[in-house]
Amino acid sequence: MLTTPPHLTTLRPSPSTVSYTVSTASPRQTFPSQFLHYFLLLQRILLGLATLLVLYAKTSNPPSPPLAPLSEHLARFPWVQVGPLAFTSLFLVFRRFHTESLLTLRTLGIQTSTLSSSYLLPSDTRFIPTSQIRDIFIHEAFRGFEVRYYLAVVVEGEGEVVVVFPNLLPGRAIVEEVWRGARECLYEPKG
């Protein structure tokens, strides 16, 4: 649904902080895309409210006066039909674009985060202090029927590396840009 290939957004709130975000949501630079975004947001809210209303009308017994016609109408449909429909629409309402980000704070460390696919589920965030970072590198690996680039952080005392952007695995151009930026931020440029 309106997803694009993973693209990178860079934020530099201060000279020592950079946040790289990779997302499949379409970028909102132009007016039509912004309009589309808010339009879709409105649609979602309306769909969510409508679903809640239907569920309320179906469950409330006896029905409150203003909802009586709706309840009567809904009574003709069994739960087997209404339930899955409501569930699907709620799922769509709370669905989120794949978004993964890397926040680098000079002298402090880096934080990787993966937003969950739904607004209801908790997101996965991990902070790695500079003292524990051994290295950050780009390598290739087999995944499915493809060979993909990935950015990985070697953490001291751990047997496995931490893969940045583990689900989206953006292409080489993005990974290289993030790698350069992250190294620059972690290890201050010499002289």
Added chain:
Amino acid sequence: MTYNIAMVSDFFFPQPGGVESHIYQLSTKLIDRGHKVVIITHAYEGRSGVRYLTNGLKVYHVPFFVIYRETTFPTVFSFFPIFRNIILREQIEIVHGHASLSSLCHEAILHARTMGLRTVFTDHSLFGFADAASILTNKLLKFTLSDVDHVIGVSHTCKENTVLRASLDPLMVSVIPNAVVAENFQPLALQNRAKTHQPISQLDARPPPPPPQRLGPEDTITIVVISRLFYNKGTDLLIAAIPRILAADSHVRFIIAGSGPKAIDLEQMLERRVLQDRVELLGPVRHEEVRDVMVRGHIYLHPSLTEAFGTVIVEAASCGLYVVCTRVGGIPEVLPPHMTTFAKPEEDDLVAATGKAISALRANRIRTEGFHDQVKKMYSWTNVAERTERVYDGITGAISEEEFYGDVSGGGWSATRGRAGVQSFALIDRLKRYYGCGIWAGKLFCLCVIIDYLLFQLLEMVFPRANIDICRNWPKKRRESRDQIDEEWDEAMPLRMARSRASSRRPGKRRF
């Protein structure tokens, strides 16, 4: 003209062996000559994924199911998606398959032709024609080689064998032998001299030849055998011959290195005859230790029953060992007659030949000191890479047909457009080539090729080319001009930048 080449084989490091080191050495030398080489093999235990070796040689260990002796299960099509991905991201132009028992290599050649790439196949082994396994392998070989651009055999015997097995046009089969890294196989005397007289030998233009080793009639002669202990390596012959050789001369010792299913037979024989004190079993040795084992002996015994080339006997000769070997396969082509004694592949003759070699050594009729330098002149990987490059030039059309194939105007067909026509990638032309493979096989092969083609079109839709990242190349060695610097990697190479900056500061070099 430089190419992007993919070497495909089931056999590669960490597994030791002749094919493996051939691929590695050839690739390294091709990279030195300015080509880009990647190796595609299956995953070994503890080694899966993408790796870089020395010199920027990239190895793809594709995770696959292994069935027998490190050969993958022949699934024909399952390798295609990942193969296509690798080929596209590495921008490969030539696919070079190795070893006829490797199904990965056969599949790669088929898919490469479907994708419209040039293909080369190198055969490293000889096969029979009579038993069921050979017939099956030969049919499979015929399948892939019906539509290959060029074939390379490691010896003339190997070439003949391949031509017969796959019914190829002999013109499209070249012979490029294996080689050895002579520096890694130096005789003991040479290395000692190099250690002790390092400053002197550097001053001398040519170091003096080492003093000949004298062997008296009472001195112990050590016979070395290094081989995997399989049936085709002639281990049974060895087991039968050892007691007779030892009985004939009481001053002979054996050193046997290697492992395999026949090791147990060998051990049983030693225990039955109580020969443990005269035969030393070393078990498996690593390739870099082979030289240290070889220099302990005087004679190298090679009882193999079939051998396409036999790199190990070149290595032995390079170490200054006299070689006794069976006259099978490509072995007679490998070494000049003064380095070897040949035997028929049977017990009596092998014993007799070894006896002859021992007495010749005792009589000091053989001068092994010069072997190393002679071998060094005969075999080099640089030469192999040059000749392989010429094959690449020939199939891509960089050199003309006449120059590559010689004068082929005699017949009504030309070598490249003949029975195993090379020029056309059109599906219908490819189908014609496969159809001639046999009454049933031809139709089956055509079916496979059509499915392969459809699969290719499907993959183009499911995984479009535009979504596949192109790999960065390893910074290339500059072949012609030294000024031409690969701009891309400069920031990763501060050393080179510093050097170029220093050179630009030199007066007279400035350009402003």
